[in-house]
Amino acid sequence: MAFSCSGMEGRYVNIFIPGVQKTLQLCEIKVYATTDITGANVALRGVATQSAEPASAATAPHMANDDYPLETCASVPLQDNPWWQLDLRSIYRITAVSIISIGDCCSEELNRAEVRIGLRNDNSNQRCAIISIAAGQRIYNYQCGIMEGRFVHVVLPGLHKKLTVCEVKVYGAVLENVALRGVAFQSSLRSKTTGQASRVIDGQFSTCSITEDKPGQWVTVDLLVPYNVTVIQLAFSENCCYGDEVRVDDTRCTISSSAQSLMTLDCGGIVGRYVTVIHPDIPPPLCEVEVYSTWENPQNIVPQWPPPNDYCSLASCSRDYILIHNEPKTWFEAQTYCRERYTDLATINNNHDMNRVVDKMENDFSDFWIGLYQDVINWRWSLSDEGYYGDGEAEFRNWGVSEPNNENTIQHCANIQHMGEWGDLDCDLLNYFLCFDGRDGAPETKILVETPMNWADAQRYCREHHTDLLSVRNQAENQDIQSMVPIGKLAWIGLFRDSWKWSDGSNSLFRHQWQGSLDSLGEGLNCAYVYNRKWNVRSCDTKSMFLCYYFKKRSVVTIKTDFDMNDLAIQQQILSQLEKEMKNKGISDFKISWRMSGLVSVKQEIKDNNK
Structure with a gap:
């Protein structure tokens, strides 16, 4: 069993069983504490693919996980939103990712690429980081907290982009498959000598359970005790079975990956003892059922560190807030929503920010989440x-x-x-x-x-x-x-x-006026919200409105010309050319406005949603 202690500081580790007349037996205790990226590079175990065929075998996808960063690189030819993907083939608790670039000559082929980790074999997984290329630097290390997943993506958003990655290293540990502890049984047996249910929990993809050749067959794994099931993987003898129904007790899991021989399902922490796979049609052999039980939900139950926003300098960007009032969510659901659509839950750095936040309140009685949450108490420097x-x-x-x-x-x-x-x-x-x-x-x-x-x-x-x-x-x-x-x-x-x-990892120590005492909080995770212009605390599981923030990027272009800039046709032609240029750069969310003063300038404002 593995536990994440979220960076708790201490000298003694205590394990005890409450109660009288109890026996405690332990076979091994391992304690890990690290601030640097260490351990084995598990990327070498994975299978790499990419969004377009390489120009040659020398730039094939596997060149980026072959452990030869100085000699070989994977490259995706020019296309829109190119990506490189690593399938680790098992579910890992990933602690860090290291990306190695080709050098200063081709920095644009990796600059602003996103690193995403999760269960899905597409680009919708949770974002770990945005790569910001620096002169003279080739290695970019990212520690994103603990993220659980099977797929690691490097995605370069934008139109007409070429993506080049020399090496991707992934650090973490494979999760324990608790199905190996259980017993299995099935609806029928095609042959008395082969295809028994026990083969789905023997840890081998080469042996399979085979039921009768008719619709509606099922295989069940009894885990013997209830588990907090977050992920299930199914291995079939062939690509298939997207329509299969998989349940933990009576609750259905969601299929995260498309139809293939190794299928991943997100169960979101369902508590149950029995895992059942039901085939609506005539089933192929089912070769393995893997069940993973953790306290960290792959869909961001534990707050993760978002990527830095240093690509948007203070000179060209401003922070703005948006209140989401029509979709009440828990704090963690709100965090995921803000990171997918904007930047993060709101961080408040000073009284000026707080005054702007108050402006977002629809009336004096509105309440909404902000990005402050209560974590393990630890010592840190101002x-x-x-x-x-x-x-x-x-x-x-x-x-x-x-x-x-x-x-x-x-x-x-x-x-x-x-x-x-x-x-x-x-x-x-x-x-x-x-x-x-x-x-x-x-x-x-x-x-x-x-x-x-x-x-x-x-x-x-x-x-x-x-x-x-x-x-x-x-x-x-x-x-x-x-x-x-x-x-x-x-x-x-x-x-x-x-x-x-703060959710975005900010070191802001600003605290506004608290409403009520913080000493009487109950057990469990607590998060901060704004109510009646004051800060309050409650359980993070409460559903509420929430406040996101994002960056607005501004650019001013001065145009000198002998043409009559009051001519609407000329204005329209310039606007059309500017809009085309913005779209060619992969920017779709922007606004262009005129300001007439001696010289004519064009002001373009972009709401930068995670770019």
Whole structure:
């Protein structure tokens, strides 16, 4: 059995069975903790295909998963929305994907390509990342949380595109097939010597169950105990059986892949003991029934990290919000909806953003989800710039004896004393604090501010006058700053513990006025919503309206001409040419408007939906 602990920090792992007169027997415990991409490249086990025939055998699909990134590449000839696909043939818990490009000469052949992972063998799977090519860089690593799937797609949206990928590496572990623990039986047996039901759970695709040659036959696997069934795979002796009905107890699963010999079904976490495959027509041999049971739903029950939006610079883009009021959804359903159609659930960075959010409310009593959710409490630094930390430096800690102790469950901010040891305190206490100044053009500086403030005010002061509260990255830095703290005093540093995270992975620490107490929340996942202009918290399973955000991209084109720009025919001709050019670049959602002032300029506004 495998469990995801979502990055919980700790030293001790405890396994216990509640109750009296119990026996606990364990054969093996394995604990994994990693920040880098490690492990086996499982892409070598998969079968690669692509959207168009290669120009030659040297650029065939399998050249991108042959483990020779410097020598071979797969290439899809010029077409609309080209893609490269990897079928892993089993269901994996995928933790990371690495993409290797051909180099600076052909960067446009991979730039802005999307990496998608899931159960479907088409381009509608969940997006893991958008590749943004950087000069001199060939390897692009993406850690997307834990995503479960069989197919990995690299898709390049747009018209008349050529896609070139030199290597795709996939890191993860195959999920356990719990059907191997069960027993199987079937409606009939064609032969007394071959085709028994047990062959569908023997772990081999070469042996098959064979029922009588007539419609309505079925095969059932008894898992012996109820499981939380998320995925089922069926292996047949030939491509077929798209019309088969597959049930977990009395609930039907959805077929995710098209008719083929290895068929994947999404069961969405149905709890049941019996898996039944019913053939409406005369069935071919059924060779294997694989059942996967996990706590992570392949359709995004656990929040995933979306791709970065650095391809849309602040100079050319603005963030906007849209309220979806006619399709109430749970928080996780809303997250999936926003990511598929826009960018993500709304992130609110400051009071200005909050005022814009309030403008989206139809009346004072509207309530809707935003992108804030409660996760595992962990310690993190106020300064979130990843480039500031070397390997392992963001995890450096120098706690004193019995620290952190979270006394009275309110000590969520870290301090340092003159001996260099750290402790945790109530963030509302007043202390000296240490700022870090790393602004461009000035040497990095550490500053002790001897005006006592609470942690939040200290953070605000450091950000306004310097860069941020101080991060301590290693023992040498800790020894350097401990002498700055006066004897008998404590000083805030930038380390704090927080359980709230934004859906898009933003490091925004902005929190608006909360309605009610956060200490009385029940068990289970809790998410934030806006009600009557204040923030509130409730179970993420509640159905509600929700707020998405997206990026609007603006471009201004100045046209100088001797023609009469007041001539409507000339205006129409220019507009037609601009529209054609936009469509040739693969942009379909745009608006063009005129502004007449001495020179004539054309302003084009694009609502950028995940491009």
